[in-house]
Amino acid sequence: MMSKALxxxxxxxxxxxxxxERAIAAKGLAGLKTRDLARQIGCANGAVYNLVEDMDxxxxxxxxxTLRRLDAALEIAETTGxxxxxxxxxxxxxxxxxxxxxxxNLELWRALFxxxxxxxxxxxxxxxxxxxxxxxxxxxxxxxxxxxxSPAELGVTARSLFSAVHGMVALGLEQKLVAVPIAALRSxxxxxxxxxxxxLGATARQTSTIT
Amino acid sequence: MMSKALxxxxxxxxxxxxxxERAIAAKGLAGLKTRDLARQIGCANGAVYNLVEDMDxxxxxxxxxTLRRLDAALEIAETTGxxxxxxxxxxxxxxxxxxxxxxxNLELWRALFxxxxxxxxxxxxxxxxxxxxxxxxxxxxxxxxxxxxSPAELGVTARSLFSAVHGMVALGLEQKLVAVPIAALRSxxxxxxxxxxxxLGATARQTSTIT
Numbered sequence: 563m564m565s566k567a568l569x570x571x572x573x574x575x576x577x578x579x580x581x582x583e584r585a586i587a588a589k590g591l592a593g594l595k596t597r598d599l600a601r602q603i604g605c606a607n608g609a610v611y612n613l614v615e616d617m618d619x620x621x622x623x624x625x626x627x628t629l630r631r632l633d634a635a636l637e638i639a640e641t642t643g644x645x646x647x648x649x650x651x652x653x654x655x656x657x658x659x660x661x662x663x664x665x666x667n668l669e670l671w672r673a674l675f676x677x678x679x680x681x682x683x684x685x686x687x688x689x690x691x692x693x694x695x696x697x698x699x700x701x702x703x704x705x706x707x708x709x710x711x712s713p714a715e716l717g718v719t720a721r722s723l724f725s726a727v728h729g730m731v732a733l734g735l736e737q738k739l740v741a742v743p744i745a746a747l748r749s750x751x752x753x754x755x756x757x758x759x760x761x762l763g764a765t766a767r768q769t770s771t772i773t
Numbered sequence: 774m775m776s777k778a779l780x781x782x783x784x785x786x787x788x789x790x791x792x793x794e795r796a797i798a799a800k801g802l803a804g805l806k807t808r809d810l811a812r813q814i815g816c817a818n819g820a821v822y823n824l825v826e827d828m829d830x831x832x833x834x835x836x837x838x839t840l841r842r843l844d845a846a847l848e849i850a851e852t853t854g855x856x857x858x859x860x861x862x863x864x865x866x867x868x869x870x871x872x873x874x875x876x877x878n879l880e881l882w883r884a885l886f887x888x889x890x891x892x893x894x895x896x897x898x899x900x901x902x903x904x905x906x907x908x909x910x911x912x913x914x915x916x917x918x919x920x921x922x923s924p925a926e927l928g929v930t931a932r933s934l935f936s937a938v939h940g941m942v943a944l945g946l947e948q949k950l951v952a953v954p955i956a957a958l959r960s961x962x963x964x965x966x967x968x969x970x971x972x973l974g975a976t977a978r979q980t981s982t983i984t
Contacts, residue, residue: 675947676887722941722961729940730933736886750933753973760975761968 575613577603583624583670590669591621591676621677622689628670629692635663636699649706650759656699657727657755658748664731665744675732700724707763723758727751786824788814794835794881801880802832802887832888833900839881840903846874847910860917861970867910868938868966869959875942876955886943911935918974934969938962 581602585593594617600607614620639659640652647655664671679685700720708716734747792813796804805828811818825831850870851863858866875882890896911931919927945958 718957718961719964721944722965725941725944726937726965727940728944729938730936732943733932733936733939746929750929753930754933754937754969757969757972757975758965759972761970761972762964764968764971764975 571613574603574605578610578613578620579623579627582620583627586621586624586673587667587670591673594621618677618679618683619686621673622686624670625674625677626689626692628667628674629696631667632660632663632671633696633699635659636696640699649703650756650763652703653700653707653723653759654752654755656703657751660727661731661734661744661748661751664735668735675728697721697724707759719762723755726758727755730754782824785814785816789821789824789831790834790838793831794838797832797835797884798878798881802884805832829888829890829894830897832884833897835881836885836888837900837903839878839885840907842878843871843874843882844907844910846870847907851910860914861967861974863914864911864918864934864970865963865966867914868962871938872942872945872955872959872962875946879946886939908932908935918970930973934966937969938966941965 578599581599582594585595585598596607596610596617600610605613614623636656636659639655697717697720700723701716704720704723705711705713705716708719711719730747730751734750789810792810793805796806796809807818807821807828811821816824825834847867847870850866908928908931911934912927915931915934916922916924916927919930922930941958941962945961
């Protein structure tokens with residue numbers, strides 16, 4: 563059984579992560595101040611660092627929640643509507659669901675990429691595992707699309723596809739150059755992912771014909 | 774003729790931009806401190822804001838330089854080696870040159886994307902013009918690849934291609950998940966850009982056959 567003290571600490575830690583999530587959602591990583599968090603959960607400033615190791619851990623804990631919600635959103639996209647979906651169309655679906663999630667969770671999603679660990683401090687394994695877990699959404703349809711590729715090759719291509727879609731979403735939502743309405747961004751993602759999928763498929767067919 | 778006072782101001786302003794460029798190259802945007810810059814160019818802290826409007830302007834002036842150097846690097850990539858290059862291969866070349874430039878100018882290149890203006894403050898027109906100018910490197914080969922598309926459609930696709938390649942370079946160089954050696958990153962960019970180019974070309978051919 564948890565002692566009263568441990569129980570209290572677990573509750574406070576939960577409250578701290580909740581408060582951090584709200585702060586990032588409202589104002590981004592720049593909005594995260596130890597002083598404000600301590601006041602919100604009713605503890606002294608220094609006591610925050612009895613609950614988490616440092617700000618990096620706190621940001622990564624919030625990141626884990628964001629990744630789990632993204633995971634759930636991608637699963638819904640995969641299982642909604644027509645049950646028989648071709649692998650290429652599934653990759654388009656996943657890309658669009660990623661775009662929608664980012665638009666709906668802008669600051670929390672940005673925080674996943676903007677946060678950098680202190681130099682020489684590695685990202686903890688539990689956080690890397692949270693991130694890797696998500697690649698299955700791309701890996702599975704990609705393996706169906708390119709059945710002759712090795713798992714290592716598929717892993718590399720999955721990462722590249724993700725990076726390419728992420729770039730379109732990130733710059734599209736940033737609206738730095740030209741405001742892109744979300745419908746136009748979705749339509750562009752569909753065009754480009756379809757082109758990539760067709761191009762990758764064509765190369766694979768050529769290669770397997772030659773060999 | 775410039776008065777002595779104006780001449781002195783122009784020189785100091787130049788020195789300020791030089792010092793800012795060095796500071797960002799060494800430590801990123803976080804390394805830019807008014808106090809350090811003032812000391813380096815030998816003026817009072819407050820005097821910095823007689824030379825530029827604010828930090829945003831200073832960062833965008835450094836950004837303009839980075840963009841001009843990127844422009845020159847892309848031109849070299851376009852004109853080096855074999856003179857007759859197919860549009861698809863030219864797009865691969867541009868993407869690889871972009872990757873190489875980013876790797877060689879990591880912090881200055883990151884600063885282009887990390888910097889955000891204060892809320893409700895638009896990016897000044899001279900800076901937007903600097904950015905738009907660069908799209909011709911993608912637009913020109915893309916127009917040759919897809920001759921039936923309108924300038925507006927080509928503009929949208931050029932932006933998407935750029936965003937996709939940018940995403941691959943940004944996450945590849947970030948090395949957040951898995952360290953990607955630069956040779957592997959270049960090879961992946963070649964694969965994905967070739968797939969996109971082939972996919973876009975195939976769709977265009979299908980469409981023009983149907984209509």
